[in-house]
Amino acid sequence: MSLRVIVDALGGRLLGNADLLIRSLAPLQTAAPDQISFLSHARYQSQLAQSAAGCVIVHPAFETQVLSREAAIITDDPYLYFARLTQLWKRHHADSRGPRIHPSAVVDPQAVVADDAQIGPQCVVERGAVIGAGTVLKSRVTVGENCSLGARCIVHAGVVIGADGFGFAPHQGQWVKIEQLGAVRIGDDVEIGANTCIDRGALEDTVIENGVKLDNLIQIGHNVHVGAHTAMAGCVGVAGSARIGAHCTVGGGAVVLGHLTLADHVHISAASVVTRSILQPGQYTGMFPLDSNANWEKNAASLKQLSRLRERIKALETEIQNNKEI
Amino acid sequence: MSLRVIVDALGGRLLGNADLLIRSLAPLQTAAPDQISFLSHARYQSQLAQSAAGCVIVHPAFETQVLSREAAIITDDPYLYFARLTQLWKRHHADSRGPRIHPSAVVDPQAVVADDAQIGPQCVVERGAVIGAGTVLKSRVTVGENCSLGARCIVHAGVVIGADGFGFAPHQGQWVKIEQLGAVRIGDDVEIGANTCIDRGALEDTVIENGVKLDNLIQIGHNVHVGAHTAMAGCVGVAGSARIGAHCTVGGGAVVLGHLTLADHVHISAASVVTRSILQPGQYTGMFPLDSNANWEKNAASLKQLSRLRERIKALETEIQNNKEI
Amino acid sequence: MSLRVIVDALGGRLLGNADLLIRSLAPLQTAAPDQISFLSHARYQSQLAQSAAGCVIVHPAFETQVLSREAAIITDDPYLYFARLTQLWKRHHADSRGPRIHPSAVVDPQAVVADDAQIGPQCVVERGAVIGAGTVLKSRVTVGENCSLGARCIVHAGVVIGADGFGFAPHQGQWVKIEQLGAVRIGDDVEIGANTCIDRGALEDTVIENGVKLDNLIQIGHNVHVGAHTAMAGCVGVAGSARIGAHCTVGGGAVVLGHLTLADHVHISAASVVTRSILQPGQYTGMFPLDSNANWEKNAASLKQLSRLRERIKALETEIQNNKEI
Numbered sequence: 001m002s003l004r005v006i007v008d009a010l011g012g013r014l015l016g017n018a019d020l021l022i023r024s025l026a027p028l029q030t031a032a033p034d035q036i037s038f039l040s041h042a043r044y045q046s047q048l049a050q051s052a053a054g055c056v057i058v059h060p061a062f063e064t065q066v067l068s069r070e071a072a073i074i075t076d077d078p079y080l081y082f083a084r085l086t087q088l089w090k091r092h093h094a095d096s097r098g099p100r101i102h103p104s105a106v107v108d109p110q111a112v113v114a115d116d117a118q119i120g121p122q123c124v125v126e127r128g129a130v131i132g133a134g135t136v137l138k139s140r141v142t143v144g145e146n147c148s149l150g151a152r153c154i155v156h157a158g159v160v161i162g163a164d165g166f167g168f169a170p171h172q173g174q175w176v177k178i179e180q181l182g183a184v185r186i187g188d189d190v191e192i193g194a195n196t197c198i199d200r201g202a203l204e205d206t207v208i209e210n211g212v213k214l215d216n217l218i219q220i221g222h223n224v225h226v227g228a229h230t231a232m233a234g235c236v237g238v239a240g241s242a243r244i245g246a247h248c249t250v251g252g253g254a255v256v257l258g259h260l261t262l263a264d265h266v267h268i269s270a271a272s273v274v275t276r277s278i279l280q281p282g283q284y285t286g287m288f289p290l291d292s293n294a295n296w297e298k299n300a301a302s303l304k305q306l307s308r309l310r311e312r313i314k315a316l317e318t319e320i321q322n323n324k325e326i
Numbered sequence: 327m328s329l330r331v332i333v334d335a336l337g338g339r340l341l342g343n344a345d346l347l348i349r350s351l352a353p354l355q356t357a358a359p360d361q362i363s364f365l366s367h368a369r370y371q372s373q374l375a376q377s378a379a380g381c382v383i384v385h386p387a388f389e390t391q392v393l394s395r396e397a398a399i400i401t402d403d404p405y406l407y408f409a410r411l412t413q414l415w416k417r418h419h420a421d422s423r424g425p426r427i428h429p430s431a432v433v434d435p436q437a438v439v440a441d442d443a444q445i446g447p448q449c450v451v452e453r454g455a456v457i458g459a460g461t462v463l464k465s466r467v468t469v470g471e472n473c474s475l476g477a478r479c480i481v482h483a484g485v486v487i488g489a490d491g492f493g494f495a496p497h498q499g500q501w502v503k504i505e506q507l508g509a510v511r512i513g514d515d516v517e518i519g520a521n522t523c524i525d526r527g528a529l530e531d532t533v534i535e536n537g538v539k540l541d542n543l544i545q546i547g548h549n550v551h552v553g554a555h556t557a558m559a560g561c562v563g564v565a566g567s568a569r570i571g572a573h574c575t576v577g578g579g580a581v582v583l584g585h586l587t588l589a590d591h592v593h594i595s596a597a598s599v600v601t602r603s604i605l606q607p608g609q610y611t612g613m614f615p616l617d618s619n620a621n622w623e624k625n626a627a628s629l630k631q632l633s634r635l636r637e638r639i640k641a642l643e644t645e646i647q648n649n650k651e652i
Numbered sequence: 653m654s655l656r657v658i659v660d661a662l663g664g665r666l667l668g669n670a671d672l673l674i675r676s677l678a679p680l681q682t683a684a685p686d687q688i689s690f691l692s693h694a695r696y697q698s699q700l701a702q703s704a705a706g707c708v709i710v711h712p713a714f715e716t717q718v719l720s721r722e723a724a725i726i727t728d729d730p731y732l733y734f735a736r737l738t739q740l741w742k743r744h745h746a747d748s749r750g751p752r753i754h755p756s757a758v759v760d761p762q763a764v765v766a767d768d769a770q771i772g773p774q775c776v777v778e779r780g781a782v783i784g785a786g787t788v789l790k791s792r793v794t795v796g797e798n799c800s801l802g803a804r805c806i807v808h809a810g811v812v813i814g815a816d817g818f819g820f821a822p823h824q825g826q827w828v829k830i831e832q833l834g835a836v837r838i839g840d841d842v843e844i845g846a847n848t849c850i851d852r853g854a855l856e857d858t859v860i861e862n863g864v865k866l867d868n869l870i871q872i873g874h875n876v877h878v879g880a881h882t883a884m885a886g887c888v889g890v891a892g893s894a895r896i897g898a899h900c901t902v903g904g905g906a907v908v909l910g911h912l913t914l915a916d917h918v919h920i921s922a923a924s925v926v927t928r929s930i931l932q933p934g935q936y937t938g939m940f941p942l943d944s945n946a947n948w949e950k951n952a953a954s955l956k957q958l959s960r961l962r963e964r965i966k967a968l969e970t971e972i973q974n975n976k977e978i
Contacts, residue, residue: 286616
């Protein structure tokens with residue numbers, strides 16, 4: 001693909017040789033003269049000078065630093081440009097699509113699959129499920145009874161949508177199952193990572209709004225509501241009936257307990273546990289700092305006496321105050 | 327379904343119109359006049375007055391508050407009644423069962439599947455596996471060689487029973503595989519959530535006793551023993567050879583290290599790490615409290631000096647004591 | 653299998669009855685006279701005296717303690733010997749292999765599967781994937797486009813190799829997908845546990861080197877590099893572009909944040925969060941100590957004031973110093 005083709009498709013201001021043929025995309029450090037790369041942040045600019053990339057995508061602020069190169073593309077948001085370039089690249093290099101419904105998939109006759117949706121190998125689409133236009137289920141995805149996906153969703157391998165939520169009533173030391181009568185409703189442009197699970201609601205539906213991005217191995221409990229354009233990294237667990245706002249981010253391995261509310265624009269750091277509702281936007285963290293095991297052992301032992309230490313400080317303060325007054 | 331049908335099936339004392347037709351079940355806040363709801367706990371009683379539900383299931387203590395309603399059902403345990411109602415509802419509305427063994431499932435001829443068990447699409451049941459009466463494997467479940475499930479189990483999509491446990495002997499900087507010669511033995515009335523994994527034992531079996539309920543994305547290591555009627559929420563990890571008692575609960579994202587023993591009636595809070603055996607019943611917790619990221623950074627920095635802070639407190643105490651004695 | 657057969661195959665010095673027939677392998681505590689067991693560590697030696705095992709595998713240091721037994725095998729590394737015995741046992745008792753490619757598997761005609769590799773039921777092997785000699789995909793494994801596995805790998809059920817990495821560029825409050833153009837490259841002798849996910853790289857490949865052992869439900873993000881003979885326990889999450897050295901171990905439920913570097917021989921304790929690069933070998937930990945819930949509540953409350961407590965200690969020290977100087 002020549003640079004001319006790229007700029008014609010994606011815009012940006014091209015400096016240098018428009019006929020340069022690009023073999024592939026690469027990071028600055030490893031890019032060769034027939035590859036294209038990008039500078040997403042000023043802190044990587046030392047890599048720019050050393051890069052052998054044939055073309056680099058940069059912000060106008062770096063224009064003077066790329067004038068001596070064979071080629072460069074100037075754009076206000078190089079990272080976004082790069083994202084769009086990956087999409088262009090994928091479209092150009094994609095082979096012909098597979099079949100609309102792979103013959104190994106099991107699709108119930110009472111499921112509704114949009115004409116241009118795609119159901120990959122070994123998928124299971126149950127009765128009453130609805131798969132929207134342009135949505136792609138990769139291999140081995142299960143979409144349970146009456147669950148729906150909007151348009152242009154991407155669902156990776158091993159995902160389970162619509163397993164029963166975890167609901168039981170205790171009775172004489174045993175657990176009586178609460179049948180989960182709701183479903184899962186997923187909006188448009190949602191991406192769901194491999195082996196992630198989204199449970200059906202108990203009475204009403206579990207809801208994932210438009211533009212949500214979920215990484216791999218995430219657990220979304222029953223009746224959860226995830227607001228539009230929220231993104232969660234891998235291994236997150238969201239317990240039942242939590243209500244997460246729009247434009248939130250949840251770091252990898254974080255846990256959100258049940259029945260909590262997170263406002264829009266709340267950002268949870270990786271591996272943090274949300275134990276109370278958060279009604280103010282911002283970044284929230286709760287994570288034991290890593291240390292050498294020897295130091296950790298000392299500090300962890302003290303931690304178990306922390307409230308006692310606090311009392312000892314209080315006692316010292318009182319004593320010194322008394323001494324003064326004497 | 328009329329209220330008369332419900333009370334005939336499940337008992338309880340009906341007040342009001344027995345002919346009221348119920349369209350579906352709903353929470354108090356959203357229920358309409360053709361829906362039935364329930365009050366499970368006194369703390370939600372403010373919702374009761376405002377609910378438009380046609381019928382509410384309540385404890386006798388709330389009888390006076392429902393007398394003016396079109397209908398109510400009085401029962402000593404409304405949550406249990408609700409659970410049973412979901413089961414009644416599901417039975418009434420279930421379509422005819424699918425095939426006993428879905429044609430896409432791969433069931434070894436040397437596996438034993440009870441006549442009224444059900445094996446869903448894309449499942450794999452290996453040689454020597456035993457599937458008990460009334461047990462249902464939803465889609466894409468693997469039951470490995472010689473593993474057994476008792477009666478009336480429910481196994482959700484993507485579950486893997488009987489993968490190899492994680493066992494290796496170190497040898498000259500490499501890992502030599504310990505073949506896992508045991509199996510997995512699962513009792514009656516066990517429910518296993520989507521994409522959960524239960525590994526086979528190294529020499530003896532991994533055992534899950536009757537009535538255990540496991541949520542999604544749980545890891546149960548080799549040789550683990552989980553006692554009867556214990557429940558674990560999503561994303562829990564139980565390392566090899568741990569022995570967990572009966573009637574325990576383990577909160578979401580918690581980790582139980584290997585070779586530990588938990589007594590009966592031990593309750594582990596979400597995201598806590600069990601690093602030692604627990605021989606007394608009770609609730610146990612270990613979780614870094616969430617805070618704004620700015621506060622967390624300050625406190626986490628101090629935490630890494632906690633044992634030093636403790637020494638400084640000790641020094642202060644000594645000094646003040648010395649001053650006194652002078 | 654007689655002891656003679658075992659020692660002929662695996663070496664070691666046999667004491668006692670070489671004709672003893674062994675029915676199976678068992679732990680010391682439960683072994684019967686027709687079973688073989690082993691003593692892996694001196695701390696279990698009390699079990700040795702009480703064991704009814706027909707034969708025990710022990711270190712030369714315990715030779716005098718086994719002289720009165722019917723049989724024993726003396727070897728310098730009993731645990732390694734036991735590992736090899738499990739392998740011998742498995743080979744002897746294995747039935748004839750299944751088909752090379754199970755008929756229910758979906759293998760793209762443009763994938764390359766070595767002659768003695770084995771593809772289990774319901775697997776999906778996409779175009780351009782390469783499966784090395786002797787490698788076994790158990791049931792329901794997905795190997796994505798252009799991803800490769802070396803020789804003698806074992807991949808357990810539900811594994812997803814080569815789902816898209818989690819990459820998006822933010823744009824006007826929404827997420828623009830970065831197509832993941834790299835693949836996954838896996839070395840020889842790698843074992844991958846059930847339902848584990850390894851994402852494809854964004855531009856270059858995600859790499860898992862020779863001899864790596866991954867347990868179940870692990871998430872490996874895009875562009876991660878895992879060095880040779882590193883082992884990770886269940887539920888670990890490794891975020892994108894992390895670089896983990898050789899001969900490392902990562903405990904269950906630990907999280908490694910993105911773009912970090914771990915040197916060779918770094919050992920991370922279970923449930924710890926790695927938030928910075930670690931360039932020195934050693935054991936590292938960060939985990940809130942478990943306590944009774946009541947104690948935890950007191951200490952957690954104090955923890956949120958820890959940096960304030962530190963300031964109070966500083967103030968006390970200053971005051972006492974001032975008093976002295978007066």
